Every structure is written in C-alpha cells, then in structure tokens.
Amino acid sequence: MAVEKMSIAKALNESLRKALEQDPKVLIMGEDVGKLGGVFRITDGLQKDFGEERVIDTPLAESGIVGTAIGLALRGYRPVVEIQFDGFVFPAYDQIVTQLAKMHARALGKVKMPVVVRIPYAGGIGAVEHHSESPEALFAHVPGLKVVSPSNASDAYWMLQQAILSDDPVIFFEPKRRYWDKGEVDFDAIPGELHKARVSREGSDVTLAAYGPMVKVCLEAAAAAAEEGKSVEVLDLRSMSPVDFDGIQASVEKTRRLVVVHEAPVFLGVGSEVAARITERCFYHLEAPVLRVGGFHAPYPPARLEDEYLPGLDRVLDAVDRSLAY
C-alpha cells in the first residue's frame, strides 16, 4: 500500500529509516536516540535495526553533538542530529552559527555540510522551562542555514527526506504538540519542493500564513470564519529560510489581505520579515496592513499560562476581523 495513515512521529521515524536504508553515509546522532529511541520515540527501533555505528547515542553535550557532526560531514558522512528540546539548542548555537553555517562559504565551495539538526520545538505540551520555545527566527537570520518545519505527516516524511538529501545544513523544526496527529503519507508520491509554500485551504477574503504547529490552528480558524461567511485562505509556509515570498505574493494578490501567525514572539520574528517583504511586493494590492499574531516579548510562560500565551482560534479570528475591517 503506497498510502498509509500515520502520526507525524511515525512518519519521521519512517523517513529516518528510509534514509538509513538508502545511504550508508547517513548517521543518526543525539542524546537517547539509541536504545530509548529518543524522548519522543522518533528514532524508535532504528538502533536495533541499523546498529550502534549508524544510530549513535552521544554524550550529553550539544556543542559536541553538532561539532562532531561537522567533522563527520567533512569526512563524507551525512549526520542527522537530534537536539532533545528547543531550549537546549543554545549550547550548540555557536557551532551551528559560526561553523556549520559558514563552512561551505569559508572553503569557497570546496566542502559541503549535509547536516540536519532536528529540533522538537514550540509549546502546548505542558512542559517545564526551556521545553516549549520557538527559536526559528534566530536560525533563519543566519546566512548558510536552511530552516523548515512540517505541519502534517506527509510533509514530515518527505521534508525530512529532502533535508537529508540537501548538501546544505538544514535546521528541521518538528512541532512537538502535533507529533501524534495523524495524516496520510503517500510513499510513492513525487514530493513538492522543500522550500515552497502550500495552500492548505483555498479562500478569497484574507490569507492566513503559518507554519508548523500553527497551521492546524489557522485551518480551524478558517473553518470557523467560513461559518460567518468569510472565505479564509490558509498558506502553510513550510520553510522559514528561504521563505517562499512568491507563493505568499500570489495568495495576497488574490485575497488582498495577509495575517501571519506563529508561536514565536512577534518582535523580529519570521512574521516581521514576511510583513515587510509583502508590503514591498504587494503595496498596491493590499487593502489592509499585514498583521501579525504570535507570542509576546516575554519568556515562554509556565505551563499553566501557555494557553493564554499561544495564539489560539480567537486571537487568529480577531486578527482576521481587524484585517477585514480596513
């Protein structure tokens, strides 16, 4: 059966399995990825089937994980490293920003850096501090890195395949609160381009652009708005570096209104860049300023407050109303 319904977590697991099968140079590295199968079980069973030399339990040291992955890539391997949680990537941030991102340019193109850094990110699971953050803009800002995030099982499977095949370093953000959401994966499909946005729901009055965990919220908002007679288009950006501005522009030229939604703080977030570029590109098409919905300029709150912090249906619909009111 080419098409199978499965969770995002399972789709990621199948994707890693396929990558390990197809290329002996692919390695999985990270804390607890072996016997445990990762704290979210994304690497479940892989060490059992591919051995400790391919699925490598590492010391508890994030800079070491990324730094040694760089060395393995220089030797011709294609490491896929797991950072256990979003807030734990910062000990590795130096290696990612000063080394991984720049090695290809520094070597005048003579070496490639096919390293994937998988990061379960964003909130909504009632976790403690450092386990719910959305640092994607910090990586998207760095030349040399590519940054993507799937929102459904099919993308989880295919985008991870494409990230592993890429000769560039890819920061792969996995929406952890969606890990158990199920969707169809067509294993024989010809996947779309990794960095192209996708229209998840067609509409004509306003465009909601989101990625990762917020795509589902936006689809729910669009369904609710439809009951009020508003036609909302939902665009799944999928990639934060590069951003598919052409795809957003096409949608905005149709709907003439844009609201960008993400969990990360609004200030200097991906939404800020989208708003600025689309204002430049679509100034004469826009009927309203580009609006942004996201997190606050505050540390991610304790779990008992995260429902207030995270953009939900009402905050997204409020922005849709504000956009339509112009």
Place this chain on the structure above:
Amino acid sequence: MTVESTAARKPRRSSGTKRAAGAASAAKPAAATAQTQDVVPQLVQLLTPEGDRVDNAENAEFAPFVADITTEDLRGLYRDMVMTRRFDGEATALQRQGELGLWASLLGQEAAQIGSGRALNDEDYVFPTYREHGVAWCRGVDPTNLLGMFRGVNHGGWDPNTNNFHLYTIVIGSQTLHATGYAMGVAKDGADSAVIAYFGDGASSQGDVAEAFTFSAVYNSPVVFFCQNNQWAISEPTERQMRVPLYQRAQGFGFPGVRVDGNDVLACLAVTRWALDRARRGEGPTLVEAFTYRMGAHTTSDDPTKYRRDEETAAWEAKDPILRLKAHLLATGGADEAFFTELEAESEAMGKRVREAVRAMPDPDTMAIFENVYADGHALVDEERAQFAAYLASFEEGH
C-alpha cells in the same frame, strides 16, 4: 575500550629514575611557577637548549620514535623551521606595511609545529587554529594561500582536501570537535590514519575542548590533541586558564597526556609520532602539551610589553628552537657553514616571492559576496544578488 585500559597504557614517566642534571633543570620551565600543582610537570626533551642530546627516563618511551632520523633529516627539520620563521617574519612585515590587515605570528613555536607536522603521514588530517603556518608548510600548502584571509580577500584560500589540512579556525577551540568528528569517521571507515587538532592554552578553557575530549574518549577516536602552550592567551597568562598542568587534564578523561619541550623539534617529532601511532593502532586519543613560548604578540594588534616582563621573554630566547638545532648540527658536524648560507639565500628568495604574491593578490569580485553561501542555492540569495547586480549596473548605464 574502558577508561582503565587506556589509562593503563600511559607512559611510565614517574619511574623515579635519576635524571641527568641538564634535563632536570629543563623540567622546571620558568613560566610555570605561578601554577598551583601538586606534581612537578614532567617534560620530554631530546635536545637541550645548548643542543646536546639527552637520554633519560622521561624520554625513554619516545626516543625510539626518532631512532631513524638521519643527519639529513635533521637538516630538513632545520630548513623547515628557518623557512617558516622567514615566512612568518615576512608576513609580519607585510602587515606593518599595510599589505595585511592582521597577522598571527608563530615566532618561537617553530619546533612545536615542524616537529608535530613532520610526524604526520599524507593520509592524516590536520585541523589547525589560525597560527599553524609551520604545520601548513609541512603539509605542502602554498604559504601565500595562508595570507588571503589576513589580507581580507577570503576566509581561507585552499581546498582542505588537497593537503588534508583544514581551513584556519578563528573561534577558539571549535576545530577540536571537528577533528574529533572527523576521527570518528576515520574509525568508521576502518582507515589506517589519524587526525590531529591544534589549539592553544587559552582554548583549553573552552567548553568545546572539554567536549572534544569527552567524545574522543568515549568513542576511542584516533585523534591527537596538540596544544601549543605558548604561555599567553593574548594578555592572559596560563594561570588564568588552569590550576594544574594542562597535560594532566587528559587523565581525567581517560587518555594519556604528555608534556613535551615545545622548543625541541626532535622531542616534538618523537612524541607526536608516538601519539599518532597509538591513534592508528586503535588506542584512542592523546593530549600532547607542547610547552613553548610565543615570542611576539598574539597578533599584530596587541602590545605584549603591556602584559609581560622583558626578563621572561629573554629567558625563553635562550631556548630558541632554531638556535638549538643549529648548535647541535654544528657540534656534531651535521652541517657546515655552506649549508646555512645556502639556506639563508633560499629563505630570502621565498620571502621575496611571498611579498610579491601578496601585493599581486587581486581583490575578489564584488559578486563573490553571494557565492558559496549555499551548495544547493537559496531564493533570497538569488534575489539579493540580482538586485545588487542591477543596482551596480545602473551606474554603468548612466554614462
């Protein structure tokens, strides 16, 4: 491999054998006096500052690794050090003349670099910091290539895989992890080669170096950590970096650490060969601390007279690595005046070539800004490249 089994392979350097007087005095480097330590550091030395060969308990395990070194080989090591110093001096002069934006001189560290660099096989891989001009020389990297980043025309002007010599790394200690990862790959490939990572005493304080020690130990990776302890991290002395002798740190990670006289090219060659041999045999990492001295500034941007005493520098001048080998060659009849005169002329010619090459080095093309940012391309880079090209072209159209 367990920690215990690697520790068991530590060289026996505390046998209590009575040492020769000359070696005993060399075992207490002047600059180590401020360190808090329970154990007097051992120092592997084969040539005294006066150029005399020494045999003692400290070097007994390592001396066999240079038993094959002929007089001709010694002349070759001497030539390497002279040529490297000449190159380094030329680069310093070029910086003073405004041809280079910055230079990190290796003056005083020639023996550590040539000794370790000549210990390597072609298949071995080197991860340098930004001062390894002598190691680059040993690897056959054209010296003029080293100057591109200091002139500001690139961030590293050579293909690392041509000479198995990675690009200079400026962020302190980062490359020790790259070396460890590369060595993990070497082990996976079952290759009969080793990896060497260079770093300094200041870098030893960095977390990345500790993580590199951890990873290499637990994966038993074929990597040699070669620390040139040149006593100063810009203006910070070693006592601001460590409270116990650096080489002893290896023991805590479960692999051997050796302190070698970093101004003794023969000892550096022997100890590095020994460590590389261990790595190739699958016995894991080694930390080599080459105890040496940076005679010049950290880079041409700082002024060492602000932070260190003239007496200290003078004491190290007496241990000069080049004069030491020259004394040995003269005393043993290994070289005559004609050799030194010819070498002088050769090094002058090299200096001239470097000078001319730097001055002829073209600025990169403006559009190089957008090249090699990504291997697979990136829409934003493409967009900005096109916009900037159009902007530049608009000036052409105006005339």
